[in-house]
Amino acid sequence: MSEDITGQSRRIDVAAAQSGIEAESIKLRTRDLNVFYGSFRAIRDITLDFPTMQISALIGSSGSGKSTLLRTLNRMHDAIPGTSVTGQVLLDDQPIYGEDVDPIMVRRRIGMVFQRPNPFEKSIFDNVAYGLRFVGKMSRTEKRDRVEQALKQAGLWKEVQDRLDSSAFSLSGGQQQRLCIARAIAVEPEVVLMDEPTSALDPIATQNVEELMRELSEKFTIIVVTHNMQQAARVSHTTAYMTMDDDKSGVVVEVGPTGRIFTNPKDPRTEDYITGRIG
Amino acid sequence: MALTDAFSRSGGLRLRQRLQHGDLIFWLVALFFALLVVALLAIIVAVTWDGSDEARDTFGIIGFITSTEWNPVAGEFGAAPAIYGTVVSSMIALALAAPPAIMIGVFLSDLCPDRLRAPLSLMVELLAAIPSVVYGMWGVFVLIPFYRTFIASPLSETVGEYIPLFAGPVAVGRGLLVAGMILAIMILPTIAAVSRDVLTVVPTHQKEAMLALGATRWEVIRHAQLPYARAGIVGGMMLGLGRALGETMAALMVIGNMPRIEASLFQPATTAAAQIASQLPTTESDLHASSLILMALVLFLITLVANSIARLLVWNVSRQSGGR
Incomplete structure (x- = not known):
């Protein structure tokens, strides 16, 4: 199984090279990754490459292990008792599950945006500035600059610049999600993980966030889990399709450049999923 | 209707x-x-x-709670010393109990290994099941000798010379501070249990948001959980305060039962509940009995207010945690 996937991931590299994207620049890799909740094996032997400054989408039906895979990439599962991980996750070729690796430092380099907007019960400014306290000491003006920059990158600055002191809960759902994105990028991570970032948003807000993702991919490596196949087709450069295979969850069926996955899937199961026959 | x-x-x-x-x-x-x-x-x-009809007619409610004179033989009844003792000993108890109780709550909700959580929670709750007369006895035989030798005497002989709050003489040691210490142990389980409960219901998405920013475990607790649970923890503190205000037996046994207002925490004092319990069986006159009943009414109002505030705060937290 794993050989098969490795072979496929080599195929993307070729495809990526053909489409003019630098194939050798891989930010994050997984190698034979398995995650267990107790004795339940949630993802199996996953070997995937996530190219630098690109958007990679993970699609698949509920229970296929997409979110588990995503959360394994920045060690969010560490705090949950009974979770164990085998195999490797490499960030810039350094293992993040190494014995001497501090999960805190991993999360500072790999930020995360969640399914539901989850701002803190604080002002708009404080929400964005909150992560900066963990980065290190900085002057007040430096902090202001970082907050302003993050809000501009998140496309929220124009809407909130006159009310930075109002509560984050005074914003609409879509604005709150962009605020959470601003909060995540203010600490300047290298990778941003997004777990179904638009599933709680209306179509207009979804469109805003998708545009934002494309802009952010010029500075960050983005990995997004989505239930919405159109979204994966619209925003991502590469797509991986995950499924529950013969009652086994957490299997990557096929991975490749998004255009090819959606127009010319090689695996019949991928074709069934994207044409809506299952899912 | x-x-x-x-x-x-x-x-x-x-x-x-x-x-x-x-x-x-x-x-x-x-x-x-x-x-x-x-x-x-x-x-x-x-x-x-x-x-309390007779007492109210004689002194008036305002006169009763502001007068510092309590002399059953002379027929003088003022509740100020008892109210002062009640409030001050309870405040001492709250100040001593809250910090460790909140730490216990944090430990039980977040840091405790799963195997230890249930037995440890049970032990903390069992503290609340010990009868107050047992606490009082423990206070008399264990806490007071220790307190007199290692806290009250050294303090009153040094800083007590200059600071009235710690002035001597210590005598046997019964007084406001040691009553506050006993009450602190008695209200500790209440505050710890409520803190644990409100910290447990802090939504996962709040903790994860903080974690994903690169926060340490302590930073998640400090910046995500404690602020979110703050109202509930304050509610737990008010519940504890309510218990301390009404506590009778333990306070009665260690506070010294003198209806006086003194600056020093080492001096004997009294609480409303202790005064009622110790004097009601042997009243000097109908006015004496009536004054004790009026004091009961005053005490009831104080605890009613404290408990109402507490319930309101705790209720607010449990209501909010459903929605977000």
Whole structure:
């Protein structure tokens, strides 16, 4: 199984090279990754490459292990008792599950945006500035600059610049999600993980966030889990399709450049999923 | 009123059905017992109000709670020393108990290994099950000797010379501070249990948001959980305060029972509950008894206010945690 996937991931590299994207620049890799909740094996032997400054989408039906895979990439599962991980996750070729690796430092380099907007019960400014306290000491003006920059990158600055002191809960759902994105990028991570970032948003807000993702991919490596196949087709450069295979969850069926996955899937199961026959 | 509403809502046919199935009877029985609680509260207020008639006529409520003179033989009754002792000993208890209790709550909700959580929670809750007379006895035989030798005497002989708060003489050691210490141990489990409960219901998405920013475990607790649970923790503290205010036996055994207001925490004092319990069996006069009943009414009002605030705060937290 794993050989098969490795072979496929080599195929993307070729495809990526053909489409003019630098194939050798891989930010994050997984190698034979398995995650267990107790004795339940949630993802199996996953070997995937996530190219630098690109958007990679993970699609698949509920229970296929997409979110588990995503959360394994920045060690969010560490705090949950009974979770164990085998195999490797490499960030810039350094293992993040190494014995001497501090999960805190991993999360500072790999930020995360969640399914539901989850701002803190604080002002708009404080929400964005909150992560900066963990980065290190900085002057007040430096902090202001970082907050302003993050809000501009998140496309929220124009809407909130006159009310930075109002509560984050005074914003609409879509604005709150962009605020959470601003909060995540203010600490300047290298990778941003997004777990179904638009599933709680209306179509207009979804469109805003998708545009934002494309802009952010010029500075960050983005990995997004989505239930919405159109979204994966619209925003991502590469797509991986995950499924529950013969009652086994957490299997990557096929991975490749998004255009090819959606127009010319090689695996019949991928074709069934994207044409809506299952899912 | 509620009865007629129920009848008119149910209508004629439904009423017959309800009678047939016994639902109405069940409803009436349940309603009766529910109203009984309200009636009981009303009766207690009415009886204390009626019983304190003579004291209110003689001193007036304001005069009663502001007068510092309590002399049963001379017929002088002022509640100020007892109110002062009640409030100060409870405040000391709260100040001593809250920090460790909140730490216990944090440990039990987040840091404790799973295997230890249930037994440790049980032990903390068992602290609340110890009868207060046992606490009082422990105070007399263990805490007071320790406190006199290692806290009160050294402090009163050094800084006590300059700071009235710690002035001597210490004598046997009974007084406000040691009463506050006993009360602190007694209210610790209440605050710890409430803190644990409100910290446990902090939504995962708040903790994860903080974690994903690169926060350490301590930073997640400090910046995500404690602020979110703050109102509930304050509510737990108010519940503890309510218990300390009304606590009778333990305070009675260690506070020294002197109706005086002194600057020093080492001096004997009294609390409203202790004064009522110790004097009611041997009243000098009807006015004496009536004054004790009036004091009960005052104490009841103080604890009612403290508990109402507490319930409101805790209720707010549990209501919010459902929505977000």
